[in-house]
Amino acid sequence: MDIELGWLRTEFERDGYICGMEVLLPVYLALRLGKPLLIEGAPGVGKTEVAKVLARVLGAELIRLQCYEGLDENKALYEWNYQRQLLRIQLSRSIAAAGGPAAGVGADADPELELERDLFSHEYLLMRPLLRAIRSPERPVLLVDEVDKVDEAFEAFLFELLSDFQVSIPELGTVTANHVPVVVLTSNSERDLSDGLKRRCIYLYIDFPDVDREVRIIQVKVPGTSELLAQQVAAAMRFLRTEMDLRKKPSIAEALDWARALVALGIERIGEKDASDTASLVLKNRDDLSALRREIAAHGVQRLLGRQDQP
Amino acid sequence: MSIRRAARGTSAGRNVLRFVGTLRSLGVPAGSGEVLDAMAALHHVNMRDRSQVKLVLSAALAKDERSRSIFDQAFDLYFVSAEQAAVRARAREAEGQARARRIAQSEAELRFQGQSLELSGEHRETYAQLSQAQQERLREFLSRSSGGHGVDASFLPLIEHIVRGHLERWRQGIENGPGGPSTGDEIADDVVRMVRAGSGSGGDPLLYVDIKDISEADMPRARVLLRRLAKRLATRVMRRYRRARAGDRVDFRRTVRANLRYGGVPVELRFSRRKVLKPKIVLVCDVSGSMSRYASFILQFSYGLAKVVRDLEAFLFAEDLERVSEQLRDAADVELTIGRLLESSRVWGKGTNLAVALRRLNAEHRQVLTGDALVLVVSDTKTLAVTEAAAILAEMSRRVRDIVWLNTVPASEWPGLPTVAALAPHVRMYECSTLADLDRVLRLTMDIA
Ligand SMILES: Nc1ncnc2c1ncn2[C@@H]1O[C@H](COP(=O)(O)OP(=O)(O)OP(=O)(O)O)[C@@H](O)[C@H]1O
Ligand SMILES: [Mg+2]
Numbered sequence: 001m002d003i004e005l006g007w008l009r010t011e012f013e014r015d016g017y018i019c020g021m022e023v024l025l026p027v028y029l030a031l032r033l034g035k036p037l038l039i040e041g042a043p044g045v046g047k048t049e050v051a052k053v054l055a056r057v058l059g060a061e062l063i064r065l066q067c068y069e070g071l072d073e074n075k076a077l078y079e080w081n082y083q084r085q086l087l088r089i090q091l092s093r094s095i096a097a098a099g100g101p102a103a104g105v106g107a108d109a110d111p112e113l114e115l116e117r118d119l120f121s122h123e124y125l126l127m128r129p130l131l132r133a134i135r136s137p138e139r140p141v142l143l144v145d146e147v148d149k150v151d152e153a154f155e156a157f158l159f160e161l162l163s164d165f166q167v168s169i170p171e172l173g174t175v176t177a178n179h180v181p182v183v184v185l186t187s188n189s190e191r192d193l194s195d196g197l198k199r200r201c202i203y204l205y206i207d208f209p210d211v212d213r214e215v216r217i218i219q220v221k222v223p224g225t226s227e228l229l230a231q232q233v234a235a236a237m238r239f240l241r242t243e244m245d246l247r248k249k250p251s252i253a254e255a256l257d258w259a260r261a262l263v264a265l266g267i268e269r270i271g272e273k274d275a276s277d278t279a280s281l282v283l284k285n286r287d288d289l290s291a292l293r294r295e296i297a298a299h300g301v302q303r304l305l306g307r308q309d310q311p
Numbered sequence: 312m313s314i315r316r317a318a319r320g321t322s323a324g325r326n327v328l329r330f331v332g333t334l335r336s337l338g339v340p341a342g343s344g345e346v347l348d349a350m351a352a353l354h355h356v357n358m359r360d361r362s363q364v365k366l367v368l369s370a371a372l373a374k375d376e377r378s379r380s381i382f383d384q385a386f387d388l389y390f391v392s393a394e395q396a397a398v399r400a401r402a403r404e405a406e407g408q409a410r411a412r413r414i415a416q417s418e419a420e421l422r423f424q425g426q427s428l429e430l431s432g433e434h435r436e437t438y439a440q441l442s443q444a445q446q447e448r449l450r451e452f453l454s455r456s457s458g459g460h461g462v463d464a465s466f467l468p469l470i471e472h473i474v475r476g477h478l479e480r481w482r483q484g485i486e487n488g489p490g491g492p493s494t495g496d497e498i499a500d501d502v503v504r505m506v507r508a509g510s511g512s513g514g515d516p517l518l519y520v521d522i523k524d525i526s527e528a529d530m531p532r533a534r535v536l537l538r539r540l541a542k543r544l545a546t547r548v549m550r551r552y553r554r555a556r557a558g559d560r561v562d563f564r565r566t567v568r569a570n571l572r573y574g575g576v577p578v579e580l581r582f583s584r585r586k587v588l589k590p591k592i593v594l595v596c597d598v599s600g601s602m603s604r605y606a607s608f609i610l611q612f613s614y615g616l617a618k619v620v621r622d623l624e625a626f627l628f629a630e631d632l633e634r635v636s637e638q639l640r641d642a643a644d645v646e647l648t649i650g651r652l653l654e655s656s657r658v659w660g661k662g663t664n665l666a667v668a669l670r671r672l673n674a675e676h677r678q679v680l681t682g683d684a685l686v687l688v689v690s691d692t693k694t695l696a697v698t699e700a701a702a703i704l705a706e707m708s709r710r711v712r713d714i715v716w717l718n719t720v721p722a723s724e725w726p727g728l729p730t731v732a733a734l735a736p737h738v739r740m741y742e743c744s745t746l747a748d749l750d751r752v753l754r755l756t757m758d759i760a
Contacts, residue, residue, distance in 0.1 A: 195340065
């Protein structure tokens with residue numbers, strides 16, 4: 001795709017996605033080489049958001065395939081509308097029983113065969129995200145979200161699809177993509193993906209942002225946050241993620257929730273009590289929460305908020 | 312477009328190819344499609360901007376945690392300024408001269424009754440790379456056999472044969488060890504050596520430290536790592552079962568087809584079904600002497616998997632064998648319980664007798680050795696009565712699903728161990744001395760299970 005790096009950078013920024021070259025360049029490269037982009041990283045670091053931003057920036061439709069355990073081709077690619085099919089079968093039986101002509105049946109045709117051909121036509125086809133992406137009249141952004149949740153068999157099927165962007169539907173023949181979609185896959189690395197799939201992709205690992213970048217993300221996403229408050233929230237995030245051994249590290253989404261709550265409560269400088277009262281917005285796990293409360297009991301918010309809290 | 316064609320003409324392309332060679336010798340699996348991507352990437356960035364080049368090459372070539380960490384180090388060492396490259400070339404030259412001196416020295420040092428031994432240049436290099444102590448041992452052997460009773464010059468060929476054998480074994484050890492085999496490219500070899508010498512393997516360096524060498528100060532971090540690895544593997548396995556159960560679903564498409572003749576009333580349902588059975592694991596852990604640290608880690612890891620196995624039986628052994636499954640099953644804190652069990656097992660003394668342990672396992676716990684059981688033996692193989700132990704294992708391996716041996720001795724030392732030679736044919740033996748090994752082996756085990 002013919003785009004410029006500088007343009008992409010401005011557009012991401014304008015759309016409120018705050019990132020550095022380490023994120024932009026792999027995205028840019030994937031677009032340039034026309035390859036799928038595989039994004040890995042901890043929960044909530046902004047993987048899914050990249051695809052959404054990309055769709056907006058490119059003015060393309062976002063088609064999302066949300067993966068989950070047990071996802072199969074029926075739900076991902078296409079399915080026959082069996083309810084309508086059953087209705088249709090019963091209808092034609094009733095008509096035949098009443099002595100009427102079965103719909104669309106010629107004089108010498110086998111009505112059973114005719115009915116079956118009819119049942120498996122476009123009319124009864126339910127298009128799922130992958131088929132929609134292939135049939136889309138304009139180049140869409142196809143987001144395959146949390147691809148690590150599917151099993152190896154489905155992953156292999158995806159791999160095939162991403163190789164040639166065509167599928168064969170036994171009843172209808174081969175369908176080929178009008179435009180090769182911009183493909184973004186995300187994974188929380190709960191399962192290692194196959195080498196084959198990885199090889200096909202350009203790879204992007206998103207790390208937690210540093211304090212300065214998180215300050216900017218908070219200010220962009222939560223208008224009304226003061227510089228000081230954003231600094232404190234970001235510093236606390238750094239402390240929680242790197243200094244404490246938590247079961248689940250807080251993500252950017254939690255930082256944003258926390259900032260929103262603090263702004264709503266009219267808090268301008270986070271004190272011990274504020275931190276304790278709002279802690280459950282930041283940490284969701286009970287053990288983690290009590291670890292944080294112990295930290296506050298022992299050291300106040302001194303270590304949590306770091307140097308920004310010093311007067 | 313072939314890789315060679317893509318690379319031709321541009322020195323940058325050639326450089327990338329050599330760099331990929333370096334990555335490959337460091338175990339980063341870059342496929343040819345990815346190499347093409349890497350070279351194509353160079354057309355889309357400012358080649359004079361080193362950080363841009365690094366980012367796009369990484370996006371094309373390094374696609375997991377370990378690879379990314381190796382890539383970062385290797386890139387920084389490989390793409391250096393002309394000045395830095397010159398310094399390194401000088402260092403290489405000096406090293407080459409030093410080695411030549413050492414080889415010459417080996418001619419003077421390796422003598423039998425005043426005669427210099429006939430050795431290949433390769434073996435002389437190996438000698439030059441040995442530690443002082445190892446060299447000394449070899450020289451001592453030569454001087455002692457030179458003065459032996461009734462030993463004359465006719466012994467020379469035999470002595471040469473023995474020395475060559477030793478050097479060959481060491482040479483292989485060195486090849487598999489930190490230096491690795493040569494890529495035939497001086498600069499690449501240099502980078503490979505430097506990355507390997509550093510923490511270099513990706514992830515937490517503690518993952519690659521021999522478990523017995525982890526310091527007390529690092530133990531809390533090691534435990535966190537252990538828990539994380541076990542959790543990750545358990546999730547992975549758990550998902551497989553859940554998916555398998557979810558497989559018992561009505562397949563509507565096949566149902567509609569099958570029921571056409573009943574007027575669409577779904578009389579016969581069609582199912583799509585897959586079946587996966589949870590594995591049954593029998594752990595047999597050597598806890599003699601220095602083995603207890605390994606045993607503790609491996610037990611903790613295995614109990615981290617308890618949820619995803621059908622049955623977990625655990626035995627500790629040294630001079631004899633003891634079943635600890637019950638204690639561990641009921642333990643509130645597995646880590647603590649393992650510690651206590653190991654503490655009390657000290658009374659067993661230091662000797663290891665696998666044959667006795669296996670005999671007792673056969674005699675008193677035969678019910679656990681069923682056809683679907685996966686037996687995991689954790690031991691350094693250093694046991695008494697090894698021949699008998701091997702015979703029992705051979706017999707046992709025919710009755711159970713599989714026997715996997717987690718050997719805590721690094722594989723590079725296996726060639727010199729007769730116990731390994733005796734036991735390995737009857738089991739699947741894997742090196743397991745670090746947390747990374749443990750993770751890899753158990754993952755593999757769960758995959759065969
Ligand atoms: N760099 C960023 N700039 C602005 N907002 C961001 C950035 N990164 C993340 N966010 C915000 O953080 C939230 C979480 O992001 P997102 O849902 O993309 O995370 P994710 O990595 O997909 O998480 P999960 O693994 O849980 O799916 C979103 O509301 C997003 O707007
Ligand atoms: Mg997401």
